[in-house]
Amino acid sequence: MESVQAIKQRFGIIGNDAGLNRAIEKAIQVAPTDISVLVTGESGVGKESIPKIIHQLSHRKHGKYIAVNCGAIPEGTIDSELFGHEKGAFTGATSTRSGYFEVADGGTIFLDEVGELPLPTQVRLLRVLENGEFIKVGSSKVQKTDVRIVAATNVQMFEAIKKEKFREDLYYRLSTVEINLPPLRERQEDIHLLFRKFAADFAQKYKMPTIRLDENAVRMLLNYRWSGNIRQLRNVAEQVSVLEQNRMIDAATLSGYLPNAGSNLPAVIDPKESKSDFSSEREILYKVLFDMKNDLNDLKKLTMELMQHGNSKEVQKENEGLIQKIYGEEEASVESMEDAMEVLHIPQQAQTTVTPVTPIPATPVQPTQDKYHFAEEIVEEETLSLQDKELELIIKALERNKGKRKAAARELGISERTLYRKIKQYDL
Numbered sequence: 001m002e003s004v005q006a007i008k009q010r011f012g013i014i015g016n017d018a019g020l021n022r023a024i025e026k027a028i029q030v031a032p033t034d035i036s037v038l039v040t041g042e043s044g045v046g047k048e049s050i051p052k053i054i055h056q057l058s059h060r061k062h063g064k065y066i067a068v069n070c071g072a073i074p075e076g077t078i079d080s081e082l083f084g085h086e087k088g089a090f091t092g093a094t095s096t097r098s099g100y101f102e103v104a105d106g107g108t109i110f111l112d113e114v115g116e117l118p119l120p121t122q123v124r125l126l127r128v129l130e131n132g133e134f135i136k137v138g139s140s141k142v143q144k145t146d147v148r149i150v151a152a153t154n155v156q157m158f159e160a161i162k163k164e165k166f167r168e169d170l171y172y173r174l175s176t177v178e179i180n181l182p183p184l185r186e187r188q189e190d191i192h193l194l195f196r197k198f199a200a201d202f203a204q205k206y207k208m209p210t211i212r213l214d215e216n217a218v219r220m221l222l223n224y225r226w227s228g229n230i231r232q233l234r235n236v237a238e239q240v241s242v243l244e245q246n247r248m249i250d251a252a253t254l255s256g257y258l259p260n261a262g263s264n265l266p267a268v269i270d271p272k273e274s275k276s277d278f279s280s281e282r283e284i285l286y287k288v289l290f291d292m293k294n295d296l297n298d299l300k301k302l303t304m305e306l307m308q309h310g311n312s313k314e315v316q317k318e319n320e321g322l323i324q325k326i327y328g329e330e331e332a333s334v335e336s337m338e339d340a341m342e343v344l345h346i347p348q349q350a351q352t353t354v355t356p357v358t359p360i361p362a363t364p365v366q367p368t369q370d371k372y373h374f375a376e377e378i379v380e381e382e383t384l385s386l387q388d389k390e391l392e393l394i395i396k397a398l399e400r401n402k403g404k405r406k407a408a409a410r411e412l413g414i415s416e417r418t419l420y421r422k423i424k425q426y427d428l
Contacts, residue, residue, distance in 0.1 A: 011049055014197050015190035019182035030177045031057035036129060038174045039152040041181035044229035050179055051110040051150035060148055063107030066100050071113035078121055080137050089138020101134055101145045108148040115155030115166055122167045129173040184229040191222055198237035209247045211240055216251035224258050391426055
């Protein structure tokens, strides 16, 4: 078994980070077997190196090695690319075509960005992993293949499973062994080493002196977040090598090639501390609902005050701050208070300045008096006319709708619950 250092030299891998060394060790250990491997890590960390190591150290090294970028193939053609198709299977299928799983029989297939596979293709892939069988598009014949599958993704797989974008059973079939490559910001000691290697390569390629960084530039390089990881570092080294005349690069010059270099986070961060857009929106929604709940409680408190005290002016004076909070400074007037009492259907007794009197049944003054006469005797004249009108409208609506409260309430433009309370109030 080859050592980690020998593998790094053989495949051109640079770095001494413990996480990188552990990933290579796992690749060396799993290579002689045929179990599937899932390589995880952010975009640009060099995940494509791991399947090459696994293939070259396995008994399949003389077989074909095919790398497939699943995210770059259109959804409508990916089944044909992977499993092949029969002539006439779809428009444009002028001949029979062999897919990657048929061509790579006895070798290794590297499925890059496997998290981008559409769900129907995931079902087909699961069958290949379980028993090595697949069916070409447009065919009914089952074919067998013997391939070793190594997959890679930068997607958070458990999040994708939760959102039903990736099959859970397929994930566990692919990740028999999972190898994670750390992001560049967690390999701080390797950053300058990689930059120097890239700078030397580009100097040789473009036949010019190698660029060097001063102390401040090196510090900036190490503290930068490198969201694009090794790919971004390589691009920066190439740009500086080609564009800068002065081969000694200071921090001011380097900052021109690093987006948002002045506001970078520390090189090592805890990804758990970062919050998604969804979490932020959820917190805002919670805050809005909490404020609405407080406003509702304030409105309940004001309603109770109005029902317990008869004088709206007194209630307004005692609860001036609360009223302004609910209605605003411009609308917190006596008229608004009376409108609010009407909307809230507060009993009319609460709107008068006199103390409510409990009605006592008495002998009718005239034999022709109706059963609502007592309601006319305990309120002021202005309130009497309003009650009469309201009572008359309710009676007419009930008669017109043959006593059906729901239809009567709809005609009156009030809720059925409010109508029921009015019926009970007037003893209809």
